[in-house]
Each structure stands twice: as structure tokens, then as C-alpha cells.
Amino acid sequence: MRILLAATAVALTAALTAPVASALPDVQPAGTVTAPPDGPAPSWLVADLDSGKILGSRDPTGVHAPASTIKPLLAMVVLDHLNPNxxxxANVSHTQVECSCVGLVPxxxxxxxxxxxxxxxxxxxxxxxxxADMLGGQQVAVAAMNAKAQALGARSTHASSPSxxxxPGWETLTTPYDLALIYRQALKYPLIAKIFQSPTASFPGKDGTPKTLTAQNELLARYPGDFAGKTGYTDLARKTFVTAAARNGRRLLVVLMYGSGDLYGQATDLFDWGFAQPA
Structure with missing residues (x-):
């Protein structure tokens, strides 16, 4: 699918909140000189984080599994219902899950x-x-995640697990457009934003001995201005990545889905292209 030029890119923006047709064109806004760079993730978008304006995209409403990039949806539900303190x-059931894991100790x-x-x-x-158990169990948590997605206008999103x-028989699905909606809202939560921009954090280890968590988002160190990011991978989702960066008072969001290869490189190229476009 080639990247199409479109003078009507504004129709895709509406602060990323309006209902979306099932098949939107790939877009480049009027006034840009070069097309946005492509890369190994075939379904993506780059948007202004504050206005919601989509600067460029390819297959932004393509439905894919998000893998762990859906986790901020759970984080918002948690902060809507639980005190941060x-x-x-932990119990054994919490640890009986396919990892990646932080290493909870029953x-x-x-x-x-x-x-x-x-x-x-x-x-x-x-x-x-x-x-999820603190919210009342996995079914309660997943139902709350889906209700939150619908409230945000992420109508192509369906969570089937907290993680x-x-x-077999259940899968989590969303789109780049919906993930942009979810992350725009999630980054308005001060605690979520603080955690995302932290390169390290202390965490209780075995017998309560502190250990250090290191953020998996490599762009925190590799791309000047990057302040948030979440990676994901499953066999169904392939590689997924959502990240945000700031430069000269502008904040951009990049969503990459169903990828392979170097998604960090693709995100970097899209940031560089986006920041070069007229504000």
C-alpha cells in the first residue's frame, strides 16, 4: 500500500476522538514536502500529542493484536479505582503467567x-x-478496560486479558488509531507519565531487598526528547511499539503495529519527519 497525499488530512484528526470509518486513507497533510518515511511496521501513525492531529499514517485503522502496548489501558483503570498507596x-496465581515478568514474590x-x-x-x-485481582479479578478488570476504551472512543479495541x-479462543485487538487515543489519555495521568519517563525505579525483590527496574523503552536513552514508550511482542501481534517525544514545545506520538525488524529506527525516522513538518 503506498502512502497517499491528502489535502483533507484534517478529516482524520478531530483530536483523535471522532468515530472513524473502517477504511481511512493513508495520509500526508497539505503543505508537507516529503512523504513520511515507511518502515518494518506496516500499520502506523504519527500524530501531534496535544492537538490530536494525525501528521501521517499507513493503515491507521488496521486491526491487530497490541501485545503489551495495551497495558496503559489497565493502568488508567487501576488509577480510576485504586489508591496509588x-x-x-502477591500470591502464587499472580506468578503463573507467561513472562515477561517483574518477578513478584508470593x-x-x-x-x-x-x-x-x-x-x-x-x-x-x-x-x-x-x-487485576486488586480490581476484583481478571474478568472485572477486563470488563473495566473495555468500558474505558469505549468511553475514550477506541471503538475497535477489545481487551481479553489484563496484560x-x-x-486459544480469546485475543486482544486494537488499531493504531485507538492506541493513539488510549495513550493521549493515559499520559494525562501524572503517575503514568512519571513512570514512563523514569529510566529506572526501585522495586521490592526477594525478602523485600530492593532491586532496580530498568525501562525497556530504549528511546528514553537513544532519542533526545523521548519521554514515554511501551514495547510489546507476541507471535500474534509481532512487534508493537508506542512512544512519545518532545522538541521545541511540540509533542508527537508514534504508534507502530504488526512489525518486524527495527521498530526503534522506524519510530526515530517518524519523529524526525514529524518534527520537521510545519507546526
Missing amino acids: AVAR GQAYTTTQLLAGLLMVSGNDAANML GLDG
């Missing part, structure tokens, strides 16, 4: 904030399970 103890106490750091920085599926993992 609430404390609970019997160890954790705060909501610590679990959110494990969820967003290192994609802890065990942390997702425990947060983004898929299984």
Missing part, C-alpha cells in the same frame, strides 16, 4: 505504584495479574 500481597507486599512501575517499565504480566496476552 494501596498495599496488597507473600511479598507491593503498593499500587510499585506494581504500575513493574507493569509499564518492564511489561510485567505478573504485575498485570495482581493489579495483552492472547490464548
Whole structure:
């Protein structure tokens, strides 16, 4: 699919909140000189984080599995219902999950904030399970995630697990457009934004001995101005990545889905292209 020029790109923006047709054209806004760069993720968009204006896209409403990039949807639900300082103890069921994991220890106490750091920085599926239990169980948490998505206008999003993992007969689905909606809202939560921009964080280890979490988003260190990012991978989703960066008072959001190869490089190219466009 080639990238099409479109003087009517504004029809895709509406602050990323209006209902979207099932097949939107790939867009380049009027006034741009060069087309946005392509890359190994075939379904993507780059947008102004504050206005919601889509600067460029390819297959922005293509439906794919998001893998762990859906985790900020759970994080918002958690902060809508739980005190960040609430404390609970992990149990064995929380750790019985396909990893990546933050390394919960059954019997160890954790705060909501610590679990959110494990969820967003290192994609802890065990942390997702425990947060879901704190909300009332996985079914309750997933229902709340889907209700939150609908309230945000992310109408092509369907969560089936707190973590983004898929299984026989159930899968989590969304689109680049919907993920942009979700991340625009998630980054308005001060705690989520703080965790995303933290390169490291302290986390209780075995016997309560602190250990250090290191953010998986490599662009925090590699791309000047990057302040948020979430990676994901499953066999169904392939590689997924959502990230945000700021430069000269502008903030851009890049969403990449169903990828292979170097998604960090593709995100960097899209940021450079986006920041070069007229404000």
C-alpha cells in the first residue's frame, strides 16, 4: 500500500476522538514536502500529542493484536479505582503467567505504584495479574478496560486479558488509531507519565531487598526528547511499539503495529519527519 497525499488530512484528526470509518486513507497533510518515511511496521501513525492531529499514517485503522502496548489501558483503570498507596500481597496465581515478568514474590507486599512501575517499565504480566485481582479479578478488570476504551472512543479495541496476552479462543485487538487515543489519555495521568519517563525505579525483590527496574523503552536513552514508550511482542501481534517525544514545545506520538525488524529506527525516522513538518 503506498502512502497517499491528502489535502483533507484534517478529516482524520478531530483530536483523535471522532468515530472513524473502517477504511481511512493513508495520509500526508497539505503543505508537507516529503512523504513520511515507511518502515518494518506496516500499520502506523504519527500524530501531534496535544492537538490530536494525525501528521501521517499507513493503515491507521488496521486491526491487530497490541501485545503489551495495551497495558496503559489497565493502568488508567487501576488509577480510576485504586489508591496509588494501596498495599496488597502477591500470591502464587499472580506468578503463573507467561513472562515477561517483574518477578513478584508470593507473600511479598507491593503498593499500587510499585506494581504500575513493574507493569509499564518492564511489561510485567505478573504485575498485570495482581493489579487485576486488586480490581476484583481478571474478568472485572477486563470488563473495566473495555468500558474505558469505549468511553475514550477506541471503538475497535477489545481487551481479553489484563496484560495483552492472547490464548486459544480469546485475543486482544486494537488499531493504531485507538492506541493513539488510549495513550493521549493515559499520559494525562501524572503517575503514568512519571513512570514512563523514569529510566529506572526501585522495586521490592526477594525478602523485600530492593532491586532496580530498568525501562525497556530504549528511546528514553537513544532519542533526545523521548519521554514515554511501551514495547510489546507476541507471535500474534509481532512487534508493537508506542512512544512519545518532545522538541521545541511540540509533542508527537508514534504508534507502530504488526512489525518486524527495527521498530526503534522506524519510530526515530517518524519523529524526525514529524518534527520537521510545519507546526
